[in-house]
Amino acid sequence: MEDRYSIIGKDVPRNDAVAKATGAAAYTDDMKLPGMLHGKLLRSPLPHARIRRIDTSRAERLPGVKCVITGEDTPKVKYGNWRLFPTTQDEYPLAVDKVRFIGDEVAAVAAVDVDTALEALELIRVEYEELPAVFDVDAALAKTAPALHEASPTNISIDRKISYGDVERGFSASDYVREDTFTVHAVSPGYMEPCSSLALCDLDGRITLWTSTQTPYIVQCLLASTLGMRENDIRVIKPFVGGGFGGKMELRPWEFCAAFMARRTGRPVKFTLTRQEELCYGRRRHPMKLWSKVGFKKDGTLVAKDLKILLDGGAYNAMGPTATFLCGNFGAMLYRYPNYRFLGEHVYTNKAPASAMRGFGAPQSLFAAETQMNMAAEELGIDPIELRIKNAMVTGDEIPGVATISSCGFIESLQEAAKMSGWKRKRKNFKAGRGIGVGCYSFISGGVFNWFNTQYPFSAAEVRAFADGTVHLLTMASDIGQGSDTVLKQILAEELGLGMEDIRITSADTAMTPQADLGTWGSRVTLMGGGAVQNAARKIKEELFGTVSARFDLNVIFEMECRNGRVYAKGKPERGMTFGEAVALAQKARRGEPLVARGYYTPRDKGLVTPAFSFGAQVAEVEVDRETGIVSVKKMWTAHDCGTVINPMAVEGQLEGSIHMGLGYALSEELQVENGRTMNNTFLDYKMFTAEDMPPGESVCIETYEPEGPMGAKEAGEGLASPTAPAVAEAVYHATGYRCKDLPITPEKILKGMKK
Amino acid sequence: MTLSKFDYYGPKTVAEAVGLLGEIGEGAKVMAGGTDVLVRIRHRMLKPRAVVGLKRIEGLNGISCGPKRGLSVGATALLADVAAHRGIRRLYPGIAEAALGTANVQVRNMATLAGNLCNASPAADNAPTLLALNAELTIQGPGGERKRPLEGFFKGPGVTDLAPEEVVTAIFVPPPAERSGTAYLHLSARGKHDCTAVGVGVMLAMAGRKCRDARIFISACGPTPLRAPQAEQMLIGQVPTDKRMAEAGVRASGEALPICDIRASADYRCRVLGVLTRRALQAARDRAAKKG
């Protein structure tokens, strides 16, 4: 594409990079306000119990303690992100009557320092009446199982069904049918910044909350309802955030407590979690049990798939309902399944709640689907990549009633990954202990569903243009480290023909940026936030084009453009002026009224899931020590279709991060939970890959043009959390004969399952 | 999170340090690099009244090494120094390897060899090789200096033979025996930066084609580093063939007392201990052969 774009497709450095690398970036926990108090939470030591009595009097008497609260002090309003279905809102900020997992928040203390707050926690007496507890989906679904929530006597909080075609007939028409059960484990989002929130109550009693969140708007709304205040009386500001990966997209108890206690004491209150709290009680990726049956023709053509998934949700819904929904959609992706059926059930257990985590159901669903694809390829005697290409979705494909694939570079991704990795040769010639395997993914670019029931556009942007040639972009989109501030500026710069340095950005402040934005999750920001920015920019352009056109008395058929800081008639650069001059003139014409435009994006008529899907294929090469079972990953090759690449460097960063998380998911990370207690509560024992453990990699972006996305862009980086585990599992199988159907792949499992 | 409050002392001499420990009494904690001490304080597993730092004591970080003299490592010598020391790498490659295999760059730049031993973790990476090489500790206490073998120093997880007011001042390793080789191998589930799930340090000395002496020490498979005397006996006086070493490995794994924990199951530990012991013995034999 010669010079079509000035700044799209360029390696623009992230505008937070230097601040973060030098330590100058201020995160919530770095903030201090005069008179600030420090909060700590008392958590349940039991997995399931009725609260008989709480005595806080000794804690209150401890010098330095300024406020102690329990559920009884609060308005007792339940919350949850599915506002459209209030019965799914099952969580109180502080436990009322019952606790449901080890770590459930029971009381909060605010004191002059952290040590005093911790000491006060030890002085709170809670009398519990212990109840029987369940720790996995089978136990939770047993007839005699105790119900965690009255509203869900079976412990199934929500289910989701999808069905099209005729699965039973599909299976009878198949030549080859296989059925497998898979289990996957819990992992932690492991973001570097533990959750932190700082609340300030102003003279009018309104709240300002700085908080480490992916979703300031959702926090604002739910904080208002739980505090019994009006939405506009709450201002949520997202400072620098050190990652979220889905773990920071709900209202959380410390956000409530900080705000509630700031109102009570009149002093700012800050809560910061410890790593131990994050690992033991924090949100995590759902463990699941997946049963899948697929049918093929002899030649490898897919005929039918039947998928049942039980999500081990932990004690509350959190984002589980959305994950349940999405699991079923991901199960139907990548390939053409003429007949498909899905049943997903979200099950309560007495453990820390699982929630969204990078992939939102896809890593689990696709681990099963892709592993099964690899197993089927072997039995059908077809190369796994060939089998995929044979069944791959292409642009224009439709999933009945659910979505239309408006752009798809999946086959190209498969071909490219095979080529880069030397697939054909290595698949044949490897010696024992060496192996190569493939895994693929598809992912959404934001959801079209509105379970939060927002009354606002899904994304919004405001652009203010100034006569000095600068613009100010205001958006509630939240950069949590993924780089949206940079990418949105790039989109705006490209539209208006300006440089990055000409744009000031204010983002993620609910009182200052336009309503609204559903937040950073589901890979929605580039497409939706970008769409809103583009929409606003185009309104500014229209105004400037009119002004310049009038000034030069241009024929109405002339096309105009903004480029290199100028606004002019296309092909006739002399008939134009600088951006600033054009703004000044436009402003004159408006008798001084500033040039401001609002832009919006809300998906409409885009099916049930998402406006656009990304695709990709990944190949892993491993070496396995056949005596110890230790796997070392030699190299990863990735080819993926994320539409137009807005910032190659940012996409590469996403890719590396995904491989890092994907390898951890496949090989080393696991929250080990025994009787509801998470045993590995430090990064020493919760094993993420370190920089030195990372293999080299190569990647290629297959550029497609996504009509719904800004400049043709769509999702990058979240979907990529999915292919790594099945690719590594297949490579390990290729190397050892051990087939992993229950993640993670551990040295012990390899030694036990290895074929001699 | 903040650290709980404690007094900090930075004595200039060992005598001063020992004196301080005696004066403060209970609640005083010796600190070298602090990579264990500070982590434990932060996690509130340790609440000392006073911390006595050793790093300001001049000359305590010395390393001296020679084929006749043997090796002496001062109490505040860093793991990074040990790993990089030319003499150690030449004469005691197993010791340098173990130091280099401990933790990561940042930690090695703070942590000491002596601290790794005094911390008495059953998984300490530097204990097995030093035990295999008959290392000896120099200890200073209120009654003066004493020396004792490293073997027998560990009493349990986090517990040593040290009295509360005693300080280790140096680790001494005798000159390497003629035609001997050492090796340390360890493994964990994640890879490079991880707590050891199984480790083994060996020393093998040859006479002709036969093994004259063998010492095998295992880490992370019991409450302290463990010796595998039966496995040693299977080698001494024998030609150390691969087969014999494999058998010794199996015997060593029978002598270990592994537990199941979040890092590995007892079963797995036993199984790979045999493998690692065999591999370490082979590496030590090859090293011994090179010395001619």
Ligand SMILES: Cc1cc2nc3c(=O)[nH]c(=O)nc-3n(C[C@H](O)[C@H](O)[C@H](O)COP(=O)(O)OP(=O)(O)OC[C@H]3O[C@@H](n4cnc5c(N)ncnc54)[C@H](O)[C@@H]3O)c2cc1C
């Ligand atoms: C991220 C990380 C990774 C790690 N990885 C590993 C690993 O892979 N392998 C491994 O073996 N260890 C590992 N460790 C543990 C630690 O780094 C080592 O045990 C280190 O060698 C301790 O040395 P130090 O000087 O920091 O000891 P300190 O923390 O100062 O002291 C440790 C203990 O020894 C006592 N002590 C120290 N010096 C003396 C002395 N001269 N006389 C008497 N008592 C003394 C202290 O009182 C304390 O009880 C890791 C630690 C961290 C934080």
